[in-house]
């Protein structure tokens with residue numbers, strides 16, 4: 001008897017097609033679009049294809065919108081931008097210019113924040129691994145170090161003793177949210193580790209507990225996650241006060257969603273695919289904090305560490321169709337010159353796609369697979385993008401690529417593209433395009449293996 005294939009539930013993908021400007025075809029109505037005053041073909045011509053485009057005004061607007069949403073009377077709101085999301089120095093500099101603090105998770109990021117002029121008091125140092133030397137620098141300079149666990153608490157106490165003065169520290173609390181929560185980080189709340197850490201800090205002569213921190217995941221679709229974290233932090237702050245500690249800072253981390261669209265397989269069942277905005281998240285944080293100001297000394301400082309929510313929609317990836325295919329199994333497909341090595345987020349997002357077509361008589365959109373240029377079958381940048389029949393040379397713009405693309409991109413098979421900052425008037429290169437020599441700049445071929453014609 002032939003084997004029956006396992007039941008596959010049907011998947012419905014909404015193909016919404018809108019016209020943007022005269023010649024633009026876009027597949028997600030709510031997605032950010034590159035302002036039509038920027039001539040994509042001309043940018044590709046000038047800076048090479050592909051090219052990342054960061055729109056400065058959008059970045060500033062996203063930051064301001066985020067900050068204002070989380071602002072309430074009697075609470076000092078501070079936005080510490082999560083460097084790892086996109087530590088392109090120009091992006092960090094724009095956000096610093098807006099007043100953002102820096103949230104860093106390594107000595108490298110700490111050094112970058114300092115090199116870009118961030119005062120140590122405006123740096124939040126998180127993460128599960130900080131070397132002794134990094135702790136010495138950060139604690140010595142007065143940054144806020146959020147301790148991740150008991151071993152790090154030992155190290156921090158040692159550094160504080162050697163500095164011979166009281167140093168400001170925070171405690172990262174791991175609150176469980178559902179079966180698949182982030183369990184790697186912080187002192188467990190439910191297991192009582194966070195309480196034990198506070199008791200130990202209360203006995204340590206050189207530690208000044210100023211902050212309680214909890215970051216609960218990324219692209220969190222449920223504002224209730226923040227409500228439970230804040231509840232746990234408030235309870236711990238009360239305990240801290242009973243232990244004669246005086247925290248003034250509540251840090252709820254990042255994890256707020258952007259306007260990107262998760263692939264159905266990653267999305268929360270039953271929830272709308274589009275983001276509703278951040279108001280519900282702000283309410284989940286601000287309402288309980290407003291009611292518990294006393295446990296943070298009267299005027300709490302609220303630190304937020306957004307990454308994707310403030311940068312994702314500010315960046316676009318412009319690329320070019322290099323081949324057109326028709327696959328027997330999938331139908332129409334195109335190959336573009338930008339792949340998953342520079343767009344790793346394509347594995348879990350359906351990035352909005354726009355084709356810049358000159359011909360008004362282009363055909364009807366049909367679900368089109370977009371491959372990148374890598375010699376790998378998994379190099380699929382987008383599936384079922386509703387695009388009209390395209391020709392080689394057509395510019396393709398992918399949106400919502402500001403988060404985790406540049407910082408997680410790699411030189412796999414292809415060097416990485418330039419990044420251009422689109423300001424009010426000018427387009428400025430903020431990262432030059434790599435050459436093959438850049439990729440191999442750190443490598444050495446031992447003399448004994450060199451050949452006569454070796455130009456390496």
Ligand SMILES: Cc1ncc(COP(=O)(O)O)c(C=O)c1O
Nearest residue numbers: 082215218254255305306307308
């Ligand atoms: C401690 C911490 N803060 C902030 C962030 C930023 O997260 P997101 O980009 O989801 O806002 C992260 C990312 O995982 C993080 O680990």
